[in-house]
Amino acid sequence: MPNCELMRTSLYAGGTSPVKMIQAGFYNEDCIVYDLEDSVPVGEKDAARLLVYNAVKYQRPKNKYILIRVNGIYSEYLDEDLEASVRAQPNAIRIPKVEYPEEVIRIDETITAIEKKAGLPVGGIELWCNIESYLGLLNAEAIAKSSPRVAAMALGAEDFTASMNAQRTKSGWEIFHARNMILMACRAAGISAQDAVFSDINDPDGLEADLQMTRILGFDGKTCVHPRQIDAVNACFTPSEKELRHAQRVLVALAEAERSHTGVCTLDGGMVDKPMELRARATLAKARAAGIKIRGVEG
Amino acid sequence: MIVNSLGRELPEKIGDYLVKPYQGPYSTAAGDVPVITRRTSGHRVPGETKRMKSLKEAIVAAGLKNGMTISFHHSFREGDQIIGQVLTAIRELEIKGLRFAPSAVINIKNPSIVDFVKDGTINRIEASGIRGQLGDAALAGEMENPVILRPHGARPRAIEAGELQIDVAFIGAAAADDYGNCTSQIGPNACGSMGYSFVDAYNAGRVIVITDNLVEYPCCPVSISQQYVSYVVNVDSIGDPAKIGAGTARLTKNPRDLIIAERTADLIAASRRFKDGFSFQTGAGAISIATTKYLADRMRQKGVKASFALGGIPAAIIDMYDEGLVRVVACSQSFDDVAARAIYDRSGVLEIDNADYANAYSKGGYLNREDFGVLGALEVDTDFNVNILTGSSGEMMGGLGGGPDVAGGAAISIVTLPIIRGRTPSIVKKVFTLCTPGETVAAVVTEAGIALNPKHKNYQELKEDLEQTSLKLVTIDALQQLAESMTGVPKPIETTDRVACIVEYRDGTVIDVIYEVKKK
Numbered sequence: 001m002p003n004c005e006l007m008r009t010s011l012y013a014g015g016t017s018p019v020k021m022i023q024a025g026f027y028n029e030d031c032i033v034y035d036l037e038d039s040v041p042v043g044e045k046d047a048a049r050l051l052v053y054n055a056v057k058y059q060r061p062k063n064k065y066i067l068i069r070v071n072g073i074y075s076e077y078l079d080e081d082l083e084a085s086v087r088a089q090p091n092a093i094r095i096p097k098v099e100y101p102e103e104v105i106r107i108d109e110t111i112t113a114i115e116k117k118a119g120l121p122v123g124g125i126e127l128w129c130n131i132e133s134y135l136g137l138l139n140a141e142a143i144a145k146s147s148p149r150v151a152a153m154a155l156g157a158e159d160f161t162a163s164m165n166a167q168r169t170k171s172g173w174e175i176f177h178a179r180n181m182i183l184m185a186c187r188a189a190g191i192s193a194q195d196a197v198f199s200d201i202n203d204p205d206g207l208e209a210d211l212q213m214t215r216i217l218g219f220d221g222k223t224c225v226h227p228r229q230i231d232a233v234n235a236c237f238t239p240s241e242k243e244l245r246h247a248q249r250v251l252v253a254l255a256e257a258e259r260s261h262t263g264v265c266t267l268d269g270g271m272v273d274k275p276m277e278l279r280a281r282a283t284l285a286k287a288r289a290a291g292i293k294i295r296g297v298e299g
Numbered sequence: 300m301i302v303n304s305l306g307r308e309l310p311e312k313i314g315d316y317l318v319k320p321y322q323g324p325y326s327t328a329a330g331d332v333p334v335i336t337r338r339t340s341g342h343r344v345p346g347e348t349k350r351m352k353s354l355k356e357a358i359v360a361a362g363l364k365n366g367m368t369i370s371f372h373h374s375f376r377e378g379d380q381i382i383g384q385v386l387t388a389i390r391e392l393e394i395k396g397l398r399f400a401p402s403a404v405i406n407i408k409n410p411s412i413v414d415f416v417k418d419g420t421i422n423r424i425e426a427s428g429i430r431g432q433l434g435d436a437a438l439a440g441e442m443e444n445p446v447i448l449r450p451h452g453a454r455p456r457a458i459e460a461g462e463l464q465i466d467v468a469f470i471g472a473a474a475a476d477d478y479g480n481c482t483s484q485i486g487p488n489a490c491g492s493m494g495y496s497f498v499d500a501y502n503a504g505r506v507i508v509i510t511d512n513l514v515e516y517p518c519c520p521v522s523i524s525q526q527y528v529s530y531v532v533n534v535d536s537i538g539d540p541a542k543i544g545a546g547t548a549r550l551t552k553n554p555r556d557l558i559i560a561e562r563t564a565d566l567i568a569a570s571r572r573f574k575d576g577f578s579f580q581t582g583a584g585a586i587s588i589a590t591t592k593y594l595a596d597r598m599r600q601k602g603v604k605a606s607f608a609l610g611g612i613p614a615a616i617i618d619m620y621d622e623g624l625v626r627v628v629a630c631s632q633s634f635d636d637v638a639a640r641a642i643y644d645r646s647g648v649l650e651i652d653n654a655d656y657a658n659a660y661s662k663g664g665y666l667n668r669e670d671f672g673v674l675g676a677l678e679v680d681t682d683f684n685v686n687i688l689t690g691s692s693g694e695m696m697g698g699l700g701g702g703p704d705v706a707g708g709a710a711i712s713i714v715t716l717p718i719i720r721g722r723t724p725s726i727v728k729k730v731f732t733l734c735t736p737g738e739t740v741a742a743v744v745t746e747a748g749i750a751l752n753p754k755h756k757n758y759q760e761l762k763e764d765l766e767q768t769s770l771k772l773v774t775i776d777a778l779q780q781l782a783e784s785m786t787g788v789p790k791p792i793e794t795t796d797r798v799a800c801i802v803e804y805r806d807g808t809v810i811d812v813i814y815e816v817k818k819k
Contacts, residue, residue, distance in 0.1 A: 020721070020786055023555050026746035059785060225552030 003142060005066060006030040006289050007152065007192050007221040008237035009230050014039035015048030018055070025061030027227045028234055033067040036081050037096055041276050049084045056088035067128060069094040073103050082107070086114040092126035097159065098137040101146035108147040121147065126195070132156030133163040137181050141147045144189035152190075154223060155182045158195035172196075172213060179217055186220075194217040201226040211236040238290040239283045247280035248294075305684065307466065307733055307811050311444045313798045319808045324707045324739050327806035329660050335461030335506040339375055343527070350477045350531050354388040354509070357530040358467070361456025361505035363389065366396045367466035370503060372495040373403040374471075374632060378542030381471040381509050383407055384534060386415045398423040402454060402495035402653070403698050408430030416442060425463055427451055428688065429699015438695060438799050439666045440815040446800045448688070451631070452657030452666070452704035452736075453805050455498040459660070462807060468503035470496045470523065471537045475510040480518040484643040484650065487512060491633025491642055492505055492612075493522045497652040500527040511537045520643065528708060543639075548662075550592060551585035555746050559715050560589030562770060563673055563744045568597035569768045570711060571760060572670045575761055579671040580609040580705060581616070582665075583634040587808075590673055591615040598624050609665050617641045620648060620787060629665055631656040631701075657704035659805045667706025674702050676716045676728045681775050683737030683752045685714055686730035688802070691723040693792035693816040699734055699802070704741035707805055710757055718745045724782035724788055726775065731792060733811040734802060747781055748773035793817040 010031040013024040025034045034055060040048040053288050056066055061171070068090045070081035083092050104127065113120045126293035127149040131137055137160065144153050152199060157175045158168060165173040175196060186193035195217075198210045207229055214222055222233050239247070253272050265272040287294055300308045311318055343349070349355035363369070369389075371382050384400070387410060389397065395673045399421040404412065413436045415421045423446040446523055449457060457463040459814030483490045488511065497674050500506050500523045508523070509726035513533045517525075534571065551557065563586070567573055581591045592615060598604065607627040614637035619625045628648045634641040641648045655664050666672075676698055678686040685706070690696035704710040714735075716725050726745070741755040748771040751762055765772060794814035804810040 019721075026558065027554065028558075228552070228557075261374070 007194070008068065008290075009221060009233045010223045011192065011227060011230060012039065012069070012225060013197060014221065015052045016040055016044050018051060020056045022059065023053070025059075025064065026231050028226075029064070029224060029230045030221070030234075031065040031067055031091075033060065033069050033094055033223070034090075035069045036077070036085075037055040037069050045071070047082060049077075053084045053088045056085075056090050066090040067090070067092045067094045069096060072097055075196070079110070082110055083114055086111050086125060087118055090125065092128050094128040094154075096130045096156070097132045098129040098135070100141055101142040104129060104143055104146040104150060107123055108149050111149070115209075125149065126151035128154060130154050130156045131178075131182060132159035134160070135163075135176050136160075140181055140185035141188050144185045144191055150189070150191055151222075152192035152194050153182055153186050154194035155179060155196040158199070160196075170200070170203070170210070170245050172210060176213075179205055179213070179219075185216055192220045193218070195222040197225050198229065199221045199225060201228055204228075204232065204277065207232055213296070234290070237286065238292070239287045243283055244287055244292070244294065247283040250276055250280040251284075302344055303808070303810065305733055305736055305810065309809055309812055310798065313801060313812070316445070316447070316801060318801075321736070321804050321808040321810040324736055327808060334459040335464070336459070336502040337464045337466065338479075338502050338527075339504055343819060348477065349479055349528065350533070354385055354534065355392060355505045357532045358385075358388055358392060358394075360530055361467045361507060363392075363394055363397075363467050365394055366398075368398040368464060370465045370468045371401040372470065372493060372499070372501045373401055373405050373490070374490045374493060374495060375405075375538045375543050376490070377405060377407070378488070378539040379405050379407055379471070380536055380538050381469065381534075382412070383410050385469050385509070386410070386412070386420060387778050390415065390418060395419045396422045398425065400425040400465060401808045402451070403427045403700075404429045404431075404433055406433070409434075413441070423458075425449065426698070427454065428695070429702055430697060434695025437569055438693065438813065438816050439818070440797060440799065442799065445798045445812075447803060448699055448800050449803045450657070450699040450703040450805060451495075451701040452659055452664075453803055453807065454495075455654035455658040456567040456660040456805070457803075457807060458498050458502050460807065464502040465499055467505045467507060468496070469497035470500060470506060470508050472508050472510045472523070473537070474514050474518055475531055476514055476518040476525075477531055478515040478516055479506075479508050479525040479531050480516070480521045481508050481510065481528070481706055482518060482520050482522040484520055484522065486510075487538050488536075488543055489636075490538075490543050491639030492630040492650040494631035494651055494653040494656065496523060498654050505529040507532060507640075508628075509534055509537060509550075511535060518673055550632070551589050553585065553726030555717055555785045556588055557742055558715065558746050560586050561593045563590045563713055563715050564597050565768065565770055566678060566713060566765065567594060567671050567711075567740060567743060569599065569765050569770065570671070571601060573597075573601070575604050575788045576606045577603065577670045578605055578607045578609065578668060579673070580669060580709070581673045582675065583611050584645060584675040585699070586675065587613055587673055588613060588725070590715070593620070593671050594812070595619050595622070595624055606793055607665070608622045609669055610705070612638045612641075614638055617645075617648065620645065620673045629656065647697070657701050657708070659704065659707060664708075666704055669705070670711060672705035672709030672712045674705055674712060674714050674735070676702075676714045676725070676735075678727050678732045679714055679716060679740075679743050679775070680727050680737070681779050683714075683740040683743065683750075683754070683775060684733045685735035685737070686732045687734045687739060688800075689732040691720075691789060691814060693731060693794070703735040703739070703810075706735045711761060712739060714740050714743045716743070716745060718747050718778055719786055722786055724779070724786045726778040726782045728779060731815040732802060732813050735761050736804070736810065740817045743775060743778070745778055747778055750775040750778055
């Protein structure tokens with residue numbers, strides 16, 4: 001069973017490379033995205049579909065959340081991609097360049113039809129929607145709520161900035177608003193918010209800086225384009241020892257205040273309120289999900 | 300046929316070679332007999348010269364005859380230009396049927412060693428490995444006699460036991476004076492440690508030093524002393540510095556190798572032996588260099604310093620020395636230009652005799668005091684036996700190097716490898732060529748987890764230490780099954796019944812033989 005509590009990191013594995021697909025199972029990412037779209041040349045779409053089907057069906061890594069990214073909604077490959085992907089039974093299908101909720105509804109219906117035809121449980125496969133244009137972004141909330149299958153939404157920054165005539169920069173100010181809109185839509189729908197990739201695999205410092213923004217804004221995960229990025233991204237979503245200690249102290253202070261009926265709870269001279277409690281509990285939950293053994297309060 | 304203790308069937312006799320079957324890593328006691336040497340005394344009177352005008356003149360003066368044994372070291376690696384020049388001179392002198400016994404065979408081209416096999420200059424080979432064209436030729440049955448392969452530590456043992464008696468040792472040096480004092484710590488072609496040459500210099504009948512950098516007497520520093528040297532020859536060039544110093548030591552970017560390396564460093568750091576004064580050897584492969592980097596990180600994080608680093612030394616270890624993480628670096632070989640030149644100006648970076656490093660049959664060496672040894676492998680089987688010689692088609696891919704010595708000596712020996720390479724599994728039911736006995740391997744680290752060997756002497760302590768961590772422990776059988784589930788079972792390599800290579804263990808017993816591969 002995959003560890004569905006964690007969707008910190010999603011690693012793309014090109015559908016034309018058996019070696020990359022096999023090796024992806026051994027890295028520390030939470031989710032693997034077997035790709036049929038951008039990394040597969042037009043002449044190899046058929047072969048990649050077959051390879052990915054076999055990889056997911058017969059060589060599925062344990063303890064990973066498995067996705068297949070299909071080709072674009074209006075591409076000639078989508079129907080065959082969906083047919084193969086549904087029968088391979090990944091945890092989710094990742095749909096690129098979603099712009100309207102109707103597109104998701106149509107795909108949901110197609111998947112349901114394939115599930116019924118193949119005798120598979122209906123509704124078992126989730127959808128991750130990539131938002132890669134201003135249109136998609138303007139419809140983000142409706143897309144997030146368009147189907148019960150939608151489990152996550154992710155920002156595709158490169159295509160989005162192209163649709164905006166914006167420049168893509170490492171500092172990422174051109175996608176700041178888009179990141180916030182994605183996050184709000186995901187929170188409104190109660191689904192996972194996945195941040196845009198950081199494309200320069202040879203710039204670990206740039207990745208760290210980008211992750212600062214990812215973390216501050218509140219994303220749940222980020223897609224990696226290379227295994228080298230995984231540990232840094234996982235670390236970004238894994239509470240530090242200092243954060244864990246602070247979370248535990250917040251909960252201790254709250255418990256103490258409740259016992260002594262003081263009404264107001266303080267810690268280090270500041271007031272502890274409900275949002276702080278929620279954050280503390282979320283911090284401990286994330287740590288547990290990441291496999292950290294917590295000793296003491298809430299351990 | 301006889302069967303050794305690892306279950307390998309061996310012929311009782313291969314030509315003149317009488318097979319002593321392997322019985323265990325520590326089962327052969329030292330014979331209570333004096334060391335056998337071919338070293339001759341000399342008598343030089345003041346004013347007499349050792350300098351010869353040419354290689355041919357030196358070879359004639361040394362009395363090289365048909366059927367004798369000659370030796371070389373391999374410290375100039377792929378940049379070596381000495382072996383080709385010497386063998387060419389020997390061929391021109393029409394000396395034939397020699398036993399060629401370098402510390403390892405380098406894959407030299409123009410001329411290729413195979414040419415000297417084909418024309419009969421060489422008819423026997425004894426080394427630690429025979430990669431490249433020579434390996435292909437040997438396994439294709441082109442050698443008249445089987446090649447004897449020995450790990451680094453077994454070579455000095457064989458020499459001192461009289462099993463490998465060297466008539467003439469040709470020792471390339473990056474600097475030498477006209478009386479034979481020499482070193483490779485300095486000079487345009489510096490290769491660093493001459494660790495493999497010492498035993499040859501001390502025990503060969505005649506010793507010829509070859510240099511292209513004749514320095515003023517006395518050469519300083521000195522690695523091999525004048526008292527062992529018969530003749531000195533100054534040639535135009537002994538090597539290609541670009542190939543000598545290039546080394547193997549670039550930090551890999553392969554994410555799979557980095558995972559294996561990090562897990563290896565984590566394993567070391569989790570051991571109770573990882574404390575101030577510990578010792579280690581990481582080697583020079585891609586995974587090894589990355590392991591060194593991660594190990595340095597763990598040492599910094601925990602404030603732990605090592606007493607010594609051992610063996611073939613890359614720049615990464617010299618960096619650790621400069622940072623104060625390692626007190627002594629004992630180099631039997633220098634893997635790159637940085638390591639090669641480090642011996643000269645760093646008091647704690649030592650040039651050591653290969654016998655001091657790896658010979659199990661001396662009065663004691665570094666390996667017996669080593670805590671962690673990290674080793675590469677081509678294949679490992681479910682009994683933890685290691686193949687470091689032959690590839691998936693039976694071709695020669697590597698040399699024994701010091702692998703069996705390190706596994707036998709270090710308290711915790713760690714074999715690192717990916718579970719599959721290309722389309723073939725690396726964790727198999729039975730290795731094609733058995734080089735290092737599984738009973739001396741403590742752990743196998745792969746991208747799919749770490750397998751501990753229940754039969755290793757330090758299994759219990761390592762298990763207890765690793766169970767305190769989140770490192771993924773798996774069985775070797777699970778790794779084998781996982782590898783096989785991805786690749787399927789490769790077709791067995793078809794061989795003839797003619798032995799192409801004899802693989803000796805540290806004590807001179809036979810751990811395996813390699814049969815000639817059937818031609819397709």
